[in-house]
Amino acid sequence: MLPWTGVPPRAWTSALLLIAGVGGLALAVSAMFGNTGINIATLALLQVAAVLALATFSGNSGIVSFGHSAFMGIGAYVFGVLAMPKAVQASALPNLPLWLQGHQLSLVAAMLVVIAVGIVVGILSGFPLAKLSTGSAAIGTLAFLIIIHVTLIGARDFTRGSQTFYGVPRLTTVYVAFIAAALFILIARILKETPLGLRLRAARENEVAAAASGVNVRMSRHMGWALSITLSVAVGALYGSFLGAFSPKDFYFDLIFTLIAMLIVGGMLTVSGAVAGTVLLAGVVQVLRQAETGVDIGGLHIPGVFGLPQLGMGLALLLTIWRRPLGLLGLSEIGPDWPRRKLEPMPGEMLHTAGGGASLEVDQVTMRFGGLVALDSISFTVPPRQVTGLIGPNGAGKTTLINIICGQTRPTSGHVIIGGRDVTGEAPNRMAVAGLGRTFQNIRLFDRMTALENVAVAALSKGHDAATARRVALAELGRLGLAARAGDLAGSFAYGDRRRLEIARALALEPKFLLLDEPAAGMNPAETDALIRVLETIRAEHEIGLLVVEHDMRLIMRLSDRMVVLNKGQKIAEGTPQEIRSNPAVIEAYIGTKRAKH
Amino acid sequence: MDIVLQQIVNAISLGGIYALLALGLAVVFSIVSLINFAHGELMTVAGYGMFFAAAVSLPFPVAVCAAVLFAVIAALLTERFAFRPMRKADATGLLLTSFAVSAILRVIFQNGISARPKPVPLPSGFAGVIDLGVLRIGIVPLLSIVMTALSLTALTLFLNRTTLGKAMRAAAEDFQVLRLMGIKANRVIAVAFAVSGALAGVAAVLWIAQRGSVDPLMGFVPVLKAFVAAVIGGLGSLTGAVAGGFALGILEVLFQAFLPDAALPFRDAFVLGFVILILIWRPDGLIPAPVARRS
Numbered sequence: 001m002l003p004w005t006g007v008p009p010r011a012w013t014s015a016l017l018l019i020a021g022v023g024g025l026a027l028a029v030s031a032m033f034g035n036t037g038i039n040i041a042t043l044a045l046l047q048v049a050a051v052l053a054l055a056t057f058s059g060n061s062g063i064v065s066f067g068h069s070a071f072m073g074i075g076a077y078v079f080g081v082l083a084m085p086k087a088v089q090a091s092a093l094p095n096l097p098l099w100l101q102g103h104q105l106s107l108v109a110a111m112l113v114v115i116a117v118g119i120v121v122g123i124l125s126g127f128p129l130a131k132l133s134t135g136s137a138a139i140g141t142l143a144f145l146i147i148i149h150v151t152l153i154g155a156r157d158f159t160r161g162s163q164t165f166y167g168v169p170r171l172t173t174v175y176v177a178f179i180a181a182a183l184f185i186l187i188a189r190i191l192k193e194t195p196l197g198l199r200l201r202a203a204r205e206n207e208v209a210a211a212a213s214g215v216n217v218r219m220s221r222h223m224g225w226a227l228s229i230t231l232s233v234a235v236g237a238l239y240g241s242f243l244g245a246f247s248p249k250d251f252y253f254d255l256i257f258t259l260i261a262m263l264i265v266g267g268m269l270t271v272s273g274a275v276a277g278t279v280l281l282a283g284v285v286q287v288l289r290q291a292e293t294g295v296d297i298g299g300l301h302i303p304g305v306f307g308l309p310q311l312g313m314g315l316a317l318l319l320t321i322w323r324r325p326l327g328l329l330g331l332s333e334i335g336p337d338w339p340r341r342k343l344e345p346m347p348g349e350m351l352h353t354a355g356g357g358a359s360l361e362v363d364q365v366t367m368r369f370g371g372l373v374a375l376d377s378i379s380f381t382v383p384p385r386q387v388t389g390l391i392g393p394n395g396a397g398k399t400t401l402i403n404i405i406c407g408q409t410r411p412t413s414g415h416v417i418i419g420g421r422d423v424t425g426e427a428p429n430r431m432a433v434a435g436l437g438r439t440f441q442n443i444r445l446f447d448r449m450t451a452l453e454n455v456a457v458a459a460l461s462k463g464h465d466a467a468t469a470r471r472v473a474l475a476e477l478g479r480l481g482l483a484a485r486a487g488d489l490a491g492s493f494a495y496g497d498r499r500r501l502e503i504a505r506a507l508a509l510e511p512k513f514l515l516l517d518e519p520a521a522g523m524n525p526a527e528t529d530a531l532i533r534v535l536e537t538i539r540a541e542h543e544i545g546l547l548v549v550e551h552d553m554r555l556i557m558r559l560s561d562r563m564v565v566l567n568k569g570q571k572i573a574e575g576t577p578q579e580i581r582s583n584p585a586v587i588e589a590y591i592g593t594k595r596a597k598h
Numbered sequence: 599m600d601i602v603l604q605q606i607v608n609a610i611s612l613g614g615i616y617a618l619l620a621l622g623l624a625v626v627f628s629i630v631s632l633i634n635f636a637h638g639e640l641m642t643v644a645g646y647g648m649f650f651a652a653a654v655s656l657p658f659p660v661a662v663c664a665a666v667l668f669a670v671i672a673a674l675l676t677e678r679f680a681f682r683p684m685r686k687a688d689a690t691g692l693l694l695t696s697f698a699v700s701a702i703l704r705v706i707f708q709n710g711i712s713a714r715p716k717p718v719p720l721p722s723g724f725a726g727v728i729d730l731g732v733l734r735i736g737i738v739p740l741l742s743i744v745m746t747a748l749s750l751t752a753l754t755l756f757l758n759r760t761t762l763g764k765a766m767r768a769a770a771e772d773f774q775v776l777r778l779m780g781i782k783a784n785r786v787i788a789v790a791f792a793v794s795g796a797l798a799g800v801a802a803v804l805w806i807a808q809r810g811s812v813d814p815l816m817g818f819v820p821v822l823k824a825f826v827a828a829v830i831g832g833l834g835s836l837t838g839a840v841a842g843g844f845a846l847g848i849l850e851v852l853f854q855a856f857l858p859d860a861a862l863p864f865r866d867a868f869v870l871g872f873v874i875l876i877l878i879w880r881p882d883g884l885i886p887a888p889v890a891r892r893s
Binding site for chain 1: 627631633680683684686687688689690691693694695697698699701702704705708709713822825826828829833834863864865866867870871873874875877878881882883
């Protein structure tokens with residue numbers, strides 16, 4: 001299966017439009033300003049490629065990287081050493097080890113080696129990075145920037161240290177730069193729609209919900225990073241070959257600042273935004289660079305300001321974050337919705353609905369936080385094809401129990417068993433794949449993705465390819481009455497629809513069990529009635545076991561086949577709704593004893 | 599023995615500066631989730647404060663106060679005019695805001711003052727050495743350790759004994775709840791910035807005491823180190839920041855002392871590589887910040 005299987009056709013259209021736009025602008029600038037224009041166009045095209053390399057990771061994962069400029073430096077130096085003419089190399093790098101001497105590779109051969117180096121560097125550097133939380137990861141990339149910078153300066157035999165590294169053949173013509181930009185636009189645009197792109201974006205929007213939908217967040221970030229670094233190293237080589245002579249400071253803070261400003265001003269969530277921001281700021285910087293030394297306007301001399309391009313980009317960055325936090329182009333990619341190929345929902349009989357008749361067992365689960373016993377040896381079973389209600393007053397331990405069942409917390413002792421398999425303490429994404437779908441008390445959706453993408457992320461976890469996942473997603477949306485809004489952003493949905501979308505996403509996991517955490521919280525009676533109908537349909541159509549945690553007594557009594565009551569970390573009752581209703585211990589827990597009332 | 603003690607003193611004095619800076623970052627981060635790139639420019643402002651005070655021939659202690667005051671004012675100004683308008687932005691937006699503010703301030707220093715280093719005269723006694731028989735300690739490292747200890751003590755007292763300090767610790771744990779308690783958010787945030795500015799000011803004085811000049815890029819490198827220290831300690835954790843600062847200082851001195859000469863130019867790469875190993879082992883840092891988690 002090809003990586004681009006199932007990518008919506010309009011993604012190709014918008015990529016081609018962007019390529020045409022960038023190419024047209026480059027042509028116009030080259031035609032207007034002659035040789036200077038060609039230089040400007042080449043640089044801008046390389047910047048488009050560099051920004052998209054950065055966007056591949058930062059845009060999709062939401063983690064801003066400060067390290068990419070240094071990785072470009074790796075590409076430039078590797079390319080330089082490999083492609084340098086023998087004679088120049090002998091004088092510029094007299095201490096170069098023998099195995100690196102005199103290769104004098106062609107552009108294509110050198111690029112192939114550079115890309116191989118990029119893949120290795122990307123995979124290795126991704127190990128620590130993928131483990132860090134969002135904020136720490138940003139600083140981790142900063143550490144890479146410094147490590148690489150210090151190493152480039154220190155490695156005098158290979159790089160001439162902080163001195164200028166010269167003699168790199170200038171093979172990056174405007175055509176080469178255009179091919180790179182076009183290729184990168186295509187890669188970045190298509191990646192967004194591939195399984196990896198969907199998973200990265202889901203984790204960006206809501207890491208917990210992504211894991212609950214079966215996404216291995218760490219692995220996705222690692223792959224995204226490795227790809228992005230490979231692209232950066234490659235474009236760095238071309239940039240080095242464009243410059244011809246450079247030093248480590250050319251790949252340090254000024255460069256990454258420029259790339260980040262370009263990415264943010266246009267909008268890092270879309271490829272169109274990244275490209276537009278780059279082109280816009282490339283133009284602004286050219287103008288400011290002219291003005292840096294001072295300008296004469298009609299006899300009036302305006303003195304120059306050193307660092308004017310930096311100042312301009314800084315202000316552009318501030319203005320963008322202040323007025324248009326999503327960038328100039330916001331959330332939408334440019335291009336018409338064409339060619340329109342209507343997505344056929346997966347036919348109902350093709351959807352896997354059978355829960356397989358497995359039970360979810362909670363076996364003597366105990367949880368202690370220091371001296372506090374939050375759960376004391378709780379055992380119960382959630383049978384298939386039934387609704388089990390879990391109730392209890394505030395502080396009963398319901399949330400702790402759910403977190404244990406979903407793999408967010410490891411219990412102090414005891415086991416969670418799905419269909420005979422002990423899954424205690426497995427990561428939430430493993431639980432999701434093992435057959436546990438869930439919704440959250442305070443709804444967690446991937447707000448800046450479409451409803452279809454929200455559900456497709458979960459469907460991917462069942463091993464479908466992107467095309468099938470989208471069809472499954474459309475079918476699940478249809479079942480919950482949301483098919484008409486498949487293309488709308490989840491963030492635009494009203495409360496009741498958000499809840500249903502979350503349920504559709506959980507069902508796309510084809511779960512054996514569905515865990516609903518206070519599904520009626522914050523709903524009015526009409527919405528609650530609608531929800532009850534949805535849940536009754538699910539129960540009729542899917543042969544799965546439902547575990548519903550709820551405060552709304554009317555809902556839980558009507559829906560449940562069996563109920564489990566927790567109070568202060570103890571299971572105080574279990575039985576049918578009728579039994580629970582008349583159980584003295586339950587009444588006491590909820591209303592208090594007579595003595596307590598007086 | 600002599601050299602070992604000497605290195606320990608170096609490690610503590612260097613680590614102390616990193617600790618002060620990392621703590622300043624952590625105080626702000628724990629409350630508004632801002633990783634403040636412009637923290638280095640607060641140091642630079644403090645440095646220029648010293649330079650100006652010396653230029654109008656104010657005595658040295660006054661110059662030190664001026665430095666801290668300049669940094670506090672600069673911190674409050676950046677908060678009021680750059681970060682407060684962006685409060686709705688997410689953590690990434692805030693980080694990028696500070697990134698832009700830092701770049702803009704550097705351009706302003708370069709054009710408004712000078713791109714070249716400006717000398718800051720230090721009292722003649724600073725070059726001296728105290729001889730303790732077994733141990734000869736430079737005045738500067740010694741002062742550095744004393745100032746760090748005083749600052750940390752003062753901050754601890756402030757956080758534990760005063761209402762405002764307690765409000766700030768509470769804000770670091772759960773800012774939303776604090777607001778529900780009727781504490782004015784703007785005031786707590788402004789105080790957090792003021793504290794971080796003061797810490798940057800003290801750190802700047804100690805930094806300048808070692809090099810005797812200030813330039814537009816002065817704060818850049820130490821604050822990069824402080825970022826790393828804050829992450830080693832656990833981003834947003836105050837005790838973690840101090841621990842991370844000292845850990846980084848010790849690492850740097852150790853690598854400086856034990857790396858072979860050929861590898862010395864790569865010292866920072868080794869140190870940071872080691873830091874990355876620490877983070878693979880403990881991704882949330884040595885002393886992780888408490889996280890209010892709700893399902």
